[in-house]
Amino acid sequence: MSFRTRLTLFFVLIVIVPMVALGVVVARLVTDSEEGKAAARAGAYAAAATSVYERAAERGARAAAAVGADRELARAIRRGDRRAARTRARLLAREHELVRLLIVRGPGGPSAGNRTASPDSGAFVDLGTPLAIGAGSARIRSRTGRAPLADVEASTIDAEQFVRAVRAPGVEVVVRRGGRLLASTLPAADSRGIPARGDLTRDGTDYVVAGFRAADFAGSEDSVSLLTDVSGTASTVARNRRLAIALLAGFLLLALLGAVVVSRQLQRQIGRFLTAARRIGGGDFSTRVPTEGDDEFAELGSEFNKMSQELEQRIDDLRRERGRLRDSIQRVGETFASNLDSRALIEIGTETAVEAVEATCGRTTLREPAEDAPDGAEPHSVHVGDVDRLATVLAQAEARARATGAPAEATAGDDSALASPIPRALEDSAPHGIVAVARSGRPFDEEERALLGSLAAQTGISLENVELHDQVKRQAVTDELTGLFNHRRFQEVITIEVAAAQRFGQPLGLLMVDIDNFKQVNDTYGHQQGDVVLREVARILLDSSREIDEPARYGGEEMAVALPQTDLDGAFTIAERVRTAVEELAVPRLDGDGLLHVTVSCGVAASASAGKDQLVAAADVALYTAKRTGKNKTVRATDSAAMPAETEQA
Known part of the structure; x- marks a missing residue:
């Protein structure tokens, strides 16, 4: 906010705002006064009408x-x-x-x-x-x-006589009994919807409504409303408001003239500083501000001149340093954006962090173990420089950053360490890990802390790109409902495994599984219940498979498992394990009304020489033989996969 703006704001706060508030109060008082007079007049008419009615009664x-x-x-x-x-x-x-x-x-x-x-x-x-x-x-x-x-x-007296007796100039009278209009000085259409009290407008005329109710014949009740014309009140209020506003405007003009005089004097003094600052901003650091007198402006001028001298000495160093850092960060950012190897990304990020902040050593530790590390292995970590010598201070900084979820610093004697979490895109998610750097001799400054945080953020974005790439790869070959491989992946796997079996002369088994009466499950209990059954059968298929087996959803309620290095008997054993487990399965019904039991039919085939289509056809024929001959059973194809029609029933 400029000085002129602040000065204007100050003037508004101490002069204009109070005067405006006073104007509002005066206008309100004028309005209340006139409206009070109108209300009193309406009340007097109502009292007179009440007296007439009571005398008649x-x-x-x-x-x-x-x-x-x-x-x-x-x-x-x-x-x-x-x-x-x-x-x-x-x-x-x-x-x-x-x-x-x-x-x-x-x-x-x-x-x-x-x-x-x-x-x-x-x-x-x-x-x-x-x-x-x-x-x-x-x-x-x-x-x-x-x-x-x-x-x-x-x-x-009747209603018409009463209305004539009560009516006065500027006063309209309406008499009702229940919902019936007895008499009115207004047209019948304008006599509807009149409140007992309050304000009302009819045909452009403003009224104040007052009235009373009285008991009448046979327990009925009469309602008398008196509408006092207050249209003239608005013009009186407007006239008095204009007078009050004119007086306030006069006072405001005088205050404004005084403020302009003071403001121009201050602006002349500020103008000299502004001119010098603009010249310095343009690169002319030889500019000096004239200092006169011993007031605050003179002190400000002296400090301003000292600042320009220091800026002239340091600006060249800062420009060179900024260019070097910009080029380094840009290069690292481009490398991060294009690299899908998480290990390489961590190494590049750690080396760049050490170089950018002029640290002696650094390391990056990820929360998750490396993909190829054995179970229970320590989190993946990358070291740069002599980490062991500064391990204590590094560990302290990492612990603080991990506890607070924010950049942290630690010192031990002459050693300093700086650590920053590697953030994820979602604010509530745990960070990828911690990047930490350390050195001896001098602590890290604010600029270096900000730079390390920026590098950590870029590293986090790049790691998420790698994770997203891996996730897309998994989704491309995985059935979303069951978690098994999809049909496309199954075709790729069976092609590869058939080629391997033919090359090495080892048998390749194939298990085909179909859920019995699955359409009836969908038709009876709904497709959501059918999805639950599919997921449960797929879980059993995964649990029953070996590490080298590759189960897949072949289509609909049909599933398949490629069984490398497995002959027909071995495939039959695995199929029976799956069939028995499904037979013992009890699936809770979504409507809460008990459990649902299902069975599967299995067909198995095995060969070391048959082609992909022959092997699949043999297992498929065995499967449908099982379904035609009673379901809930496993049928083996003949040892020759080239003859899928010949089957052997278990």
Whole structure:
């Protein structure tokens, strides 16, 4: 980050950020103030509407009490005379100026039943409009005054009258009962989906919603929503925000002018250093920075001049050394990339590491034993130089690198050693091994440690190339499911072994194995179960084979084993060992429902002179003779492989 950028950032942090934060706070306060006023106005309208509704309910209650006190109406209700009751109720409704009168008989009257909440289904008398609201209630009792005779509910105002009474400029009113719209100053489509409280926008107009709920006729509930127009609030907020922003912008401009003046003074001082640094960067190490005064910039100039002198003295040596190392590493990298011999790679890598860091000796130790080493042999190791003299310090560095999984250094007196793991591509995998170098006289520096790590990484990549090459070779000749040789490899092996048998006059045996009823296994238990059976039979075939035998998957459920230096009896013995082991095999079923047993049929042939096709045909005929004559048996071909049709059954 440049000095100018840091200075700008400093200005932003101490001036602009606080002022922006202040602007945000002021804008928020303005908004909250105006929104609070709008909310208060909406609350006042809601309180006024509530008062109107409550007064209407009180009038309804007084009217209901007067109706309930009428004796003639009470007599008609006791008799169950609905016509007389309706006639009297109509007169009382006109007398008390009611918009609706609802009478529901109680359990004390004739033909009494349970009162329902629906006036349409349980009302004894129901006069007036269903749009009436603000109902008041009273109870008509029997002559004894104990049992209730009927309930009276009366209203002196309907929803339309209430809306006209409550509506004010900038205020819309919506009255609902359940899901039904009773009255609204908004169009019916705009009256849907109005929340009980909160903000709402209809046809481009912003409203604050307030309201209340009240009980009404027959246990129903009225919902009254008042929508206060707050569109003017937004313009007021915007105007106040613009004023606040203008004031803050003025203060910000003054601060910016002051910052520019200070910044230019500092930049003039920095500019001299920058010019000198650029000239040094271009190769002119004679450049000197003028130093004036005794402040920090003068001290910086003096140190800068000392640095340029030292750079001029060392730059040529560094260039020569860098060129030598670059050429060496490039040469080693190309050698590593093209070499598929792991032993040669290790030797080249060790020699290059010793030379690159100017060490006295070095060694590379791999984790895995060499391929041709006997079991239990020590890991493969390559030594360069007199390793024995510095063996102690080398072992210490190797132990530390092995324990930490990172480059490590050790010293013992005047001796120093440096060790680095040879990494694998996967971070969680154990390294290939350790490369270590040592010398006497001076310790290793940071550049040499980095160089050894780079060489170790290149060695690791090259070793993985060798491993990948070997893996591809194995995969090219191996059946992935069973681990046996594939058909292609079998053809190569049988060709080689037949030629060897003919050359040396030694018998070559051939065992052909076929799993009995394998299609039924697949059809009954599924192909995954069939794969398990194939793997288990292949395992038995491998376990029953000798070191010189080469078992292969011939195709499908058929397998074959080339048996060098084996006559017909020997081949028969091996086949019977395989057949018996498979017969005793119990394969767990994948569905967990018990074990699965399978058998195999075997055909064997042997010859020292027959060709490949004759030998394979003889064993194949013997195999299918075994399958045709009952399965789970071994059949020998005749001693003459040239006559595959002649078979001998065991």
